[in-house]
Amino acid sequence: MAAVKGEETAMVEDAILGYLATHEVIADSGQFAYEHGLDHNEVVNVIKSLHGFRFIDAQDIKRETWALTDEGKKYADEGSPEVQLFLAVPPEGSIWMDELQKKLDPSVFKIGCLQAGKNKWVDMGKQVSRKVQHVEDKVKNLLIQIQDGQTSVSIYSLIGLIGLSNSKFLGGPVDEQGGDWKELEFKEYNFNAKGPPAEAGHLHPLLKVKDQLKNMFLRMGFEEMPTNNFVESSFWNFDALFQPQQHPARDAHDTFFLEAPSTTRKLPEEYVELVKRVHEDGGYGSRGYGYEWKREEANKNLLRTHTTAVSTRMLYALAKQPFAPKKYFSIDRVFRNEAVDRTHLAEFHQIEGLVCDRGLTLGDLIGVLHDFFSQLGMSNLRFKPTYNPYTEPSMEVFSYHEGLGKWVEIGNSGVFRPEMLRPMGLPEDASVIAWGLSLERPTMILYGISNIRDLFGHKVDLSLIRRNPICRIGIN
16 A cells, blocks of 8 residues: 655655656666656655556666776786786796796786796796797787777666556555545455465485384384494404404505504404404414504504494493393495596495394395395395305395496395404303394485485585485385
């Protein structure tokens, strides 16, 4: 509804509508404001109001103009940095880089070196020499054109204020109590129009699958392990898992070691001694590795290469209590110094599950794996024998990937070795079956993504996150 306007607004309305009463078009609101001594911002506001009430028709006009900064004016007068640097190099012979730097302003020298080298005008080294004898300063010429106003451009459509659609003006007071409002024309309101969609965050496909997996584990009676330590010692990550200190996985080519702090400050000494003994001399039916175990290697800090380091800590804590069967799981980030390709990243998420009970066998492991992966909608599995330092027997798990058109390894599994469990203090008849897989692989299969770099990392298309559906894992 029309309301009492400020004096300036009323004056602008009178000026616009009074002009249109005798003229068909106002071609340019900016020019109109200038000629009538009006504030252009206020003119624009009134135009929008009049247009909204359908008193006038209006079209936008947009203009772009270029103006030089102080730096641009300087280059227009003195030449671009690359030409200044080129001219400072002798036409014949060469000049020492240090001497050339002294002849130019620091910013001119820095930009000039980059652009002159890129243009292949000069040879850059300890000495600088010309590769060509003449160059054209296109940058300076363009800056001069801008300075002379030759690059101003007018784009888009003109503003046209075309005719009046009502004899009533908006300006002036309205007598609401007297009923003047009944004769005013109101802007129509579309009650069926939808408002703009609300901006909101979107869960990444990895988070969707992670949430479903977490709920699945909890329904199966598993307890989540704490995984808040990305940094681990080599002891918990390798040694406690009966992985020898000369194993290739402990090389810098495969593992990210920390520079600071480079070593851990505290380890359980009695347990460390038992781990050392089983590495060097064996035990529990094992001959060990027969090498000199070094404490300094165990002390090294690293970015954990697997969440099995967390499992080791949990089993060690479990062994300190009266034995009771346990089922644990974790889903979190791990780091490996791997070459990046369509199925591998140096940083990824690992899912790990383990069951600790008396008398578990390989048959129990296969049964649990079929149960677990069938709930992910992956009932078509294959198993392949493999070697792990801390499990025996061990199996790789494969599932068929429709997008890649081949069988893809989706996990690793096995029965933890006595050399790992007995030093912790777990009973001799206690067994632990465990399996691990990346979160990325099943997510790729579930969402039909063939390249892991399209799922995780700096090359991910954000629209992928917005348009992907809710994760629907095929739970039986």
